[in-house]
Amino acid sequence: MSQKVRHVLGISGGKDSAALAIYMxxxxPELDVEYYTADTGKELKETYQLIKNLELFLGKEIIKLQAFPDSSEDPFDHKLKSLNGFLPNPLNRWCTKSLKLDIFEKFVGNDPVISYVGIRGDENREGYISKKDTIQSIFPFRQNIWSEDIIRLVLDNKNIYRCLAIANEKLSGEKTNRFIEILSRNVNELYTRSDKLLQLLELDTREFNTIVHEFLKHTNYPAGFDTQFPLIDNNEVLVLKDIYNLLETSGVGIPAYYNEIEFTVNGQVATYSRTRSGCYFCFYQQNIEWIWLYEQHPDLFAQAMEYEKDDFTWNQDEPLSELIKPERIEAIKLEYIKRKTRTEKIRRSSKLIDIFSDASEDLGCASCFI
Structure with a gap:
């Protein structure tokens, strides 16, 4: 008898994970997906509102995970105190590890788990892959739903004959001969694994998924535990506009911190917003986002300033007290306008889509911002 596989989906508070919950x-609907969120105690109020909206749409509770549940302090404050005030930074992201990843792996334990991740089809990144062999990541928005470790295994040259045997047994259409031809080729410097993967996906995504799923049945990957895995029939690719559409048409709505707010500096009019979910003091924020926080949530900005002590600052270049000097705010806004104008595309999509296409969303920890 096969082990029961758990299906889980983490809600970060960002647009993509919310849209993925709606999509799933x-x-x-036949999959019993467990929705969860890892709460640091320092999220924006808009994040908590999004979670409430999603619960209404899903018709089920989103499980709230918290590190240090017996502490009287918020998880972030509890951990910070144990580190003597050492703030997280891009080189030491203890906030993500301790407050999100560790409690997720404790939540799933040693059960076989498929974790659904909201990386879009127009993004070129992998996201968090657990080191536990009982946890497998699946990417429903991409043409390639499989994680890099699985593709590396399936398309390894030593597994060519195994893949050919599966293709001969499971495929019967007119494309079978072409599949066999591609699968027979060795990966090398001139014909990379990425080249081979692209050819297989472009030939027929569903049939390639069938080969991978059959391959996984002889491994410890959770997707191979069940005779059927419904996502092997998925050949959709969802991009930014699709995420926006899912959020709007479902009634869940777009997280309010994405709303563009107008500002004026030196006679120039522009708009700004927050581009990410996660803690309000996230060190991955751009300077303009810190200014957004200062002007739109002054109470939270003041709290962020209180965390800065001695050499521990959120921005490695300057403390927040320097960032909000009038001349510095003016310079940050002018530089932001200049950069935005310089990078603006000739063909623009609708305003909301442009908000979402900020390149800064590629920075940061996947478990916080997806």
Missing amino acids: KNNY
């Missing part, structure tokens, strides 16, 4: 409910 709409398209795979």
Whole structure:
């Protein structure tokens, strides 16, 4: 008898994970997905509102995970105190590890788990892959739903004959011969694994997924535990505009911190917003986002300043007290306008889509911002 596989989906408070929850409910209602969120105690109020909206749409509770549940302090404050005030930074992201990843792995334990991740089809990144072999990541928005470790295994040259045997047994259409031809080729410097993967996906995504799923049945990967895995039939690719559409048409709505707010500096009019979910003091914020926080949530900005002591600052270049001097705010806004104008595309999509396409969203920890 096969082990029961748990299906889980983490809600970060960002647009992509929220849209993925909607997508999974709409398209795979037969899967008993456990929705969860890892709460640091320092999220924006808009994040908590999004979670409430999602619970109404999903018709089920989103499980709230918290590190140090017996502490009287917020998880972030508890951990910070144990580190003597050492703030997280891009080189030491203890906040992500201790407050999100560790409690997620404790939540799933040693159960076989498929974790659904909201990386879009127009993004070129992998996201968090657990080191536990009982946890497998699946990416429903991409043409390639499989994680890099699985692709590396399946398309390894030593597994060519195994893949050919599966293709001969499971495929019967007119594309079978072409599949066999591609699968037979060795990966090398001139014909990379990425080249081979692209050819297989472009030939027929569903049939390639069938080969991978059959391959996984002889491994310890959770997707191979069940005779059927519904996502092997998925050949959709969702990009930014699709995420926006899912949030709007479902009634869940777009997280309010994405709303563009107008500002004026030196006679120039522009707009700004927050581009990410996560803690309000996230060190991955751009300077303009810190100014957004200062002007739109002055109470939270003041709290962020209180964390800065001695050499421990959120920005490695300057403390927040320097960032909000009038001349510095003016310079940051002018530089932001200049950069935005310089990078503006000739063909622009709708305003909301442009908000979402900020390149800064590629920075940061996947478990916080997806």
